[in-house]
Amino acid sequence: MAKLKLDLHDIFNDGRSIDSELTRIIDQAVTKRIELVEIIPGKGSGQLKKSVIRFLEQKHIKSLYHRIEKDDKNFGRIFVHFKFK
Numbered sequence: 833m834a835k836l837k838l839d840l841h842d843i844f845n846d847g848r849s850i851d852s853e854l855t856r857i858i859d860q861a862v863t864k865r866i867e868l869v870e871i872i873p874g875k876g877s878g879q880l881k882k883s884v885i886r887f888l889e890q891k892h893i894k895s896l897y898h899r900i901e902k903d904d905k906n907f908g909r910i911f912v913h914f915k916f917k
Contacts, residue, residue, distance in 0.1 A: 835868040836861055844873070844880050854887050858912070862896055865916045875908040884910060 838857045843849040861869050873880040888900055903909035
């Protein structure tokens, strides 16, 4: 199974960059029919992870993927699963 990975450590201070990178990776997964995207907001205070989840829960974004999974072994990772017919 193909997978895309986005590490947000380098761009966490610029909200616009984070949203544009999240949009880019989601669009890329849909276009290339990739079934899994791994997003790494890092552990930190948890604010970046909350921001990523809020982004993913927007109605127009949520309609693009099947489900999200918070890694129970690594607090600093989120998996976005896609299903294609």
